[in-house]
Amino acid sequence: MVRGINKTDIFRDDQDRVNFLQRLGGNIIETKSSVYAWVLMSNHVHILFKSGQKGISTVMRKLLTWYAIYFNRRHKRSGHLFENRYKSILCEEDRYLLALIRYIHLNPIRAGNVRDVETLNTYPWSGHSAVMGKSKCQWMDTEYVLAQFGTKKKAARKAYRRFTEEGVNIKYGSELTGGGLIRSLGGWSQVLSMRRKGQKGEFDERILGEGDFVHNILKEAEEKEIRQLRIRFSGKSITDIIKEECKKRQVSVKELKGGSRRNKVSQTRALIAYRSIEELGLSTAEIARHLGVATSTVTRAIARGEKLNNA
Template sequence: MPRGPRLDVQGALHHVMVRGIERRDIFRSDRDREDLLERFAEIAPATGTAIYAWSLLPNHFHLLLRTGHTTISRVMRRVLTGYAGAFNRRHQRAGHLFQNRFKSVLVEEDPYFLQLVRYIHLNPIRAGVVQNLNELNSWPWSGHATVMGRRAHPWQDTAFVLGHFGRSVRAARRAYRKFAADGIAEGRRPELTGGGLIRSLGGRASLALLQKDRERWAYDERVLGSSEFVEAVWHDVTERRAEMLQSVQARAERLARLVRRVADRLGLGEAELSAGGRRKTVWTGRGVVSHIAVRHLGHTVSEVARALGVSIQTVLRGVEQGGQLMKAHGWTLDDLTKKRK
């Protein structure tokens, strides 16, 4: 089943997982790992993204981050596209590096923040890449060493993490290390990769209580949190979806109104402007509609092309020539766009 769209709002906490295509390695050398970390160092501050935890394994990596003024999709696209291109050039290869698109889970902060910091930082021990916590304390490819003060990565927000463990840095690091050590015995924790309501409501039997559209959300891997958190996300996205639909409908009505106005001025039927005719009056009408819609009403070229049933090139010509055509007919922008009482 295809995944739904990304769930993201400014300030949201995400657990991000990126895997190599066909489980192949995405890191072949320390230079590869350094390359990715350099991209975090550049892109995180530029996008207002806070990174709290991370670990790099041969064929995948994990991040715990909070989005800022840039969406998670744009942040990760910048990181992954640049890295994949550089990786391919370094290793003289071609083709996709990553498995599909990255996975991101929207996380409820209070119950899961520290659990995920620990889960992500202990990943190298679970994978057998690092043997024990003492080795992990200074291992360069996990954010654990940064929290412990053994490595310096200014882009990693260690202060926020340590603030959960104590007032002084020294005491906080000691408490954090104990917290990490206590988590080693827990092993793999698949529940930390998403599926909010199925856990919170007591299993699949409880889902019958939900409305049909919400049922999909109950075990949606894009959300990790309590029933209240998932419900809140569901309502937020539903409201945004409704607002988006209203916006799309309003744009379509505005464009249709413009087509009617221009057609009336030229003595044409609305359908004639999108019927593929090449008469001068039809060509003029399309040009005027294209110019006003794109330059003054904020429609995209593709929107106008679909509405008029013409090519993008035809719309682009109209955008450039429509102003002169309006002037030749003595039409003003208000004549063609202002709502009639």
């Protein structure tokens, strides 16, 4: 996320927005990165992307340095434009990708800039319109986003829109700042700098942060992975979890995998998805294959399963 200093506007008109997007697109293509969601607000920007070999810092540094110079010259101002450095978050893709896409694209509705999802479909300053096929954004990986909702584009767009509409009334909080989302304190450049200097510090390329922070995250992750490995080595598989939950809730495996939306079946599917993540550490794609549903369905099922498990 990029925010204007003291929350001041970083876009004064559409020309500013167009130029920002053009430069962003050029940097994304140049670094072979992939953008999955984005939105331009008056005083801040959200971008969800998978960085290429040069890392997130290269893309953002070039973009923000150029834009600050351009903005100051055009609007005859001086001084800093952005608040400190950009804030970045490492996203656990399987579990949080779709939730983040929805959260980012719904920003204009939450801010009152757009009335509803129907209007958002053609809103030019959000990646949502590109996913819906209403605008072109060559540097955005809309194909990857739609693939999370189905193999046929028309049906996938319908499922994506339904998923987005379901998020309109959701109150977002800690679920998008904890768990698999880890705040970046330094970025790839700092990690690589430490390596070049031969400095010793506990870090992991999946996690961005200082030593003590990374140590705690790695310790928690290691304990969880060990527990999951022990369960898998015992011979337990998702097939066993499916059988256990179906027997417990008196639901047939055939109905479960047939896509039934009956409440008891949906609850069973949700618990299986949650247990498969927690006990076996499976990816949402693998769980989806075993349950005969789309990846987006599994993402929602995991959240529901967690609530049912903790009830």
